[in-house]
Every structure is written in C-alpha cells, then in structure tokens.
Amino acid sequence: MQIEVRKLEGDEMEFVLSDSSPAFANSLRRAAMRDVPTMAVDEVEFKLNDSAMYDEIIAHRLAMVPLRTPSKGYALPSECGCREGRCSKCSVELALKQEGPGMVLTGSLKSSDPEVVPVSNSIPIVKLESGQQLDFVAIARLGLGKEHAKWQPGIVSYKYMPMLEFDWKLCDGCSECVKACPKEILKVVEKKVIVKDITLCNMCKACMEACPSKAVKVSGDPTKFLFKVESSGAHPPDQIILKAMEVLQNKFEEFSKLLKKL
Numbered sequence: 668m669q670i671e672v673r674k675l676e677g678d679e680m681e682f683v684l685s686d687s688s689p690a691f692a693n694s695l696r697r698a699a700m701r702d703v704p705t706m707a708v709d710e711v712e713f714k715l716n717d718s719a720m721y722d723e724i725i726a727h728r729l730a731m732v733p734l735r736t737p738s739k740g741y742a743l744p745s746e747c748g749c750r751e752g753r754c755s756k757c758s759v760e761l762a763l764k765q766e767g768p769g770m771v772l773t774g775s776l777k778s779s780d781p782e783v784v785p786v787s788n789s790i791p792i793v794k795l796e797s798g799q800q801l802d803f804v805a806i807a808r809l810g811l812g813k814e815h816a817k818w819q820p821g822i823v824s825y826k827y828m829p830m831l832e833f834d835w836k837l838c839d840g841c842s843e844c845v846k847a848c849p850k851e852i853l854k855v856v857e858k859k860v861i862v863k864d865i866t867l868c869n870m871c872k873a874c875m876e877a878c879p880s881k882a883v884k885v886s887g888d889p890t891k892f893l894f895k896v897e898s899s900g901a902h903p904p905d906q907i908i909l910k911a912m913e914v915l916q917n918k919f920e921e922f923s924k925l926l927k928k929l
C-alpha cells in the first residue's frame with residue numbers, strides 16, 4: 668500500500684492511495700467521517716432570548732458552527748469520569764451576551780478555552796432588533812459524526828483512479844474524443860491523443876461514445892484511489908486521516924484481542 672499526497676493546503680487535502688482495495692478505501696472514508704472525535708455545541712442554556720428565533724433554532728444553528736478541536740486534552744463525555752459531561756475535561760463553555768440592533772456573529776462567542784473557538788468569526792447566528800437581548804451559555808463537547816452531522820469533521824470522498832486506454836491500431840487521430848470531453852483533458856499532437864491530466868477525468872465515457880472507430884476505453888482502477896478531504900476547519904485535513912487510521916487500528920486490535928480469548 669502506498670500514499671502520495673498531491674495537495675495539502677488549508678482545509679483541503681488530496682492524496683492517491685495505491686496498491687489497495689475498495690473495501691479498505693471505504694473503511695478509511697467511513698472512519699474519517701464517522702469516528703473522529705470533534706467538538707460541537709451540544710447544549711445551550713438560555714438566560715434571555717428576545718430575538719425572532721426560538722431557542723431551539725438558535726441552539727441548532729450554534730451546533731452547526733464548526734469549532735476548532737485541539738488534537739489532545741478532551742475526553743468524550745461517555746469516557747469522562749464526571750458523568751454529567753460538564754467538567755473542564757470534557758466540555759467547553761461558549762458564552763454570549765448581546766443587545767440589538769445588530770447581527771449576532773460567531774466572533775462574539777467567548778470561549779472558556781482559547782483553543783476551542785469557532786473556525787470563522789463571521790457566521791451569522793441571529794439578527795437582533797433595537798432593544799432585543801440575547802444571553803446564553805453554549806456547552807460544546809466531543810462527539811462522533813455517526814451520532815450527528817455536527818460532529819462530522821468534514822467530507823472525505825474518493826474515486827477510482829480513471830484509466831483511458833487507446834487502441835492505436837484503430838485510432839486515426841480524428842480528435843472527436845477531444846471535442847467530446849467535458850473536462851477538456853485530451854489533446855491531439857501529431858495525430859496521437861494525449862491525456863493532459865487523468866485525475867480530472869470523471870469517467871463520463873463521452874470520449875468512448877464520440878469515437879467513430881471505438882478506439883478508446885474508459886475504466887476505473889480498483890486498486891488505486893484518488894481521495895479528497897475537505898475539513899470543516901475543526902481539524903487539519905491530514906489529522907482527520909491520521910486519526911481515522913488510529914480508529915481503524917484500535918478496532919482491529921480490539922478484534923484480535925477478542926479472537927485470542929476464544
């Protein structure tokens with residue numbers, strides 16, 4: 668198995684996983700989206716809410732605000748000794764007190780931990796009219812994406828590495844495939860078709876259909892995968908994958924321990 672990182676910039680990462688299988692690629696994708704502990708608002712205590720929105724709607728909006736999650740230091744409430752999920756080891760308080768007029772933005776949330784703050788300070792929560800007040804404490808906890816989408820650290824997707832095969836005995840360089848490709852990844856040089864960037868191919872097969880001499884064949888390589896990680900900003904994208912690997916490793920270790928007991 669091999670990994671080649673093609674891009675790692677800000678909240679995005681692209682890598683190629685080769686010498687692998689669809690089962691492994693999908694396990695990695697699922698672990699990354701469902702099993703990586705991530706911070707999100709889980710409970711809100713309202714003291715005052717004069718806004719046009721119900722408490723529940725504001726609470727839901729707060730839950731969907733991505734929060735920066737420190738790589739270490741917090742426990743899942745189910746694994747914390749406190750049981751209530753309100754101690755400093757398993758929860759963070761984000762307080763807000765504001766009077767209208769004006770838009771309430773995520774930047775006004777005062778966190779009890781400077782490392783657990785909204786990814787963006789400019790996400791609108793609710794608009795307050797003149798004299799309206801909002802006063803609450805939101806409690807953020809670690810959770811897993813399989814329980815609720817608010818704890819999903821981002822989107823992880825993959826596609827089979829596309830393969831374009833030309834039968835040079837049949838190809839006469841008519842360039843019909845070049846014109847048909849919606850991604851414009853083909854060009855003809857000296858009557859020979861050249862693929863500019865195979866990773867951009869979305870396997871639509873328009874080139875196959877356009878070719879009058881049936882000289883081109885499109886397929887996907889089931890041993891090579893092009894992964895794309897888009898983090899919500901909660902974790903760096905490479906950390907999402909590393910943590911997903913840890914989760915898989917722990918699951919297999921637990922499984923082998925159970926097997927040995929049989």
Ligand SMILES: [Zn+2]
Nearest residue numbers: 747749754757
């Ligand atoms: Zn606790």
